[in-house]
Amino acid sequence: MWSSFSTLITGNIIHVCFSTRKIDNLYCLSAGTHPSFEIPTSTNNNSSTITPGIDQGNATAEPVNFPYTPHPVTAASRLVIDDTDERVANAVKVVEEQLQVHRSWRSKSNKNYATCDGNGIYVYDLPSKFNKDLDFCSYLSNEGLGEPIAKLGKGWYKTHQYSLELIFHSRVLRHPCRVSDETVAKLFYVPFYGGLDILRWHFKNVSNDVKDSLSLELVKLLELDKMQNPIKLLIERQPWHVNDIGIPHPTNFHPHSxxxxxxxxxxxxxxxxxxxxxxxxxxxxxxxxxxxxxxxxxxxxxxxxxxxxxxxxxxxxxxxxxxxxxxxxxxxxxxxxxxxxxxxxxxxxxxxxxxxxxxxxxxxxxxxxxxxxxxxxxxxxxxxxxxxxxxxxxxxxxxxxxxxxxxVYGNYNAEPDKFHDAFAITMNNLLERVSLLEQPHKD
Missing domain, CATH: 3.40.50 (Rossmann fold)
Structure with missing residues (x-):
């Protein structure tokens, strides 16, 4: 497997932002500067060689200022596992407990989109090198869906299995809860195409410093005290991190209605x-x-x-x-x-x-x-x-x-009524999580 990437991250205020995961190393683009769980790192990855911050010479937007996050998510205790049956059994137990927590965040709304009252979604405008400049092949045309497959009929596309970042970005931009004022937002979307960044350097003769350079630039922004412990949505989650939520790979089918x-x-x-x-x-x-x-x-x-x-x-x-x-x-x-x-x-x-x-x-x-x-x-x-x-x-x-x-993920202008696609389920659950965080804690 080449890479896995997060597509959305939430909070209340828990920001929406991206993370990237390689086959031997999980890229959590933000766990805060003092996370309550450890992030596995490669011994070959020397982040000190990367210049922090965004290169404003190539930027198309102002530096990102993230608002304060008053409700960080508590991560489960880190569990080190080996090949023994006891360790594996303990790992499975922790994972199953975490899944129960995740399911408790499910939205009970029977509508395709949850109510937007007080649930604004703000989309940051990052320099194009973090997203649009990484869109480099026909598989990613049609806002991530790829080229249509005429033989299969309406709604079928040559979708790349790692194109979910583009698809989510396109759908979030059209979400009815999107707002232009970040002060009234509860979800914050940082459109970094981390999976595509990994794919373009998927060669053995490329150093880790080159592979990781763009990701680490964004990490410096996301490693702020204001960005502690966001929830990461990934196509393949780190199974014993409660902050990681798995969401499906995109398929070739993107229905409109x-x-x-x-x-x-x-x-x-x-x-x-x-x-x-x-x-x-x-x-x-x-x-x-x-x-x-x-x-x-x-x-x-x-x-x-x-x-x-x-x-x-x-x-x-x-x-x-x-x-x-x-x-x-x-x-x-x-x-x-x-x-x-x-x-x-x-x-x-x-x-x-x-x-x-x-x-x-x-x-x-x-x-x-x-x-x-x-x-x-x-x-x-x-x-x-x-x-x-x-x-x-x-x-x-x-x-x-x-x-x-x-x-399945509907197309970029999908208008389903009866059915909830993977995108709607995810967004509604994120908004439900925000609502739960805002409720007074019972002693």
Missing amino acids: DNDIVSWQLKIIRSNRKNLVSFAGAARANAEDNTRSALINQCTSLGDGKCHFMNCSSVKCGEAESVIELFVESEFCLQPPGDSCIPVLFDPFTAYYQYPWHLPHDHDKYSVFMDKKELTQMNVVERLANISLRERENMRRYIVYELLPGL
């Missing part, structure tokens, strides 16, 4: 599932575990057509049409870490502990879990074949009718 969603629901619920199992991916030679290789070997060794393997090392899996067609024609889709039917998961941290606002606690309703440690002692396809047709139908209907609308 309720009708777009209903049309797609009807199409996929009626689709002919000719494959029992499918797996689109490629082996990772340098991976610490061999989950992918084990799945590929099991899938390709059957020879009875039950498992369809799309080899992404030889086929352009970047072409959304082929992958979507495969998944729509499959009962189950194998989902090891790093991939995008009914998902079969092999690690609880890939979904169950990531998305408390977008996925329910009862994961048996929409997925099948198999511990990756047991792959060598079982046949995945045979276990899936033993799941009854009624169970498959129930899971598929739950996914299509209950989960799907909240896992």
Whole structure:
């Protein structure tokens, strides 16, 4: 995985701002100067070599002044884990407790947008080098959605899996609660495209100083006493930081209206599932575990057509049409870490502990879990074949009718009425969190 990035951060006043996460290092762009949890740092990352502040020679806006944050979020105790069962069990316990806290912040509003009374959202105008200048390919056109996919019809785009920063920025600019006066705002959005900044330096011959330079410039601004402990929303959260909330990757589907969603629901619920199992991916030679290789070997060794393997090392899996067609024609889709039917998961941290606002606690309703440690002692396809047709139908209907609308991001001018997309769910929950912070504390 190249990188993961935060798209929004909240507070009341808890600011909305971005963080970036690399495969071996979490980039928390602001945890304050005295955070209550530790941020993992790379020993190769020498931040003292970076000049603090924004280079006003290239700036297109004035320096950012952040208002005071009177209600910092208390982070959970940091937990160091190793490979022992006891440590892992303790880590899981902490994560599950945190998810309960996250779910308590869910908005109870049945409207697409929560009321804006006293809940203004302010968008900072950063120098373009922090956002627009990082928008450098066709995947990011149409305000992050990418180029349309005519073959798939209305609402389908060649969306890059790390384009969520652009999509969120575009949607926040159009949010009905957006205000031009920061003194009446409760959420503050800092549009730094940290994920795209990492992607442009995704080469082995680039030093960490070069890779991290732009991120660290913004860090200097966000490491203010006024910016302690914001809540970070990331496509992949650090699982034992209560301040990190996972939100879904963008898909290729960006509906404009309720009708777009209903049309797609009807199409996929009626689709002919000719494959029992499918797996689109490629082996990772340098991976610490061999989950992918084990799945590929099991899938390709059957020879009875039950498992369809799309080899992404030889086929352009970047072409959304082929992958979507495969998944729509499959009962189950194998989902090891790093991939995008009914998902079969092999690690609880890939979904169950990531998305408390977008996925329910009862994961048996929409997925099948198999511990990756047991792959060598079982046949995945045979276990899936033993799941009854009624169970498959129930899971598929739950996914299509209950989960799907909240896992996709509408287009930049989406006007849904009945359904809440992933963006609306996230924003409403952020505003709900602000309201909870403003309530008097009971002794």
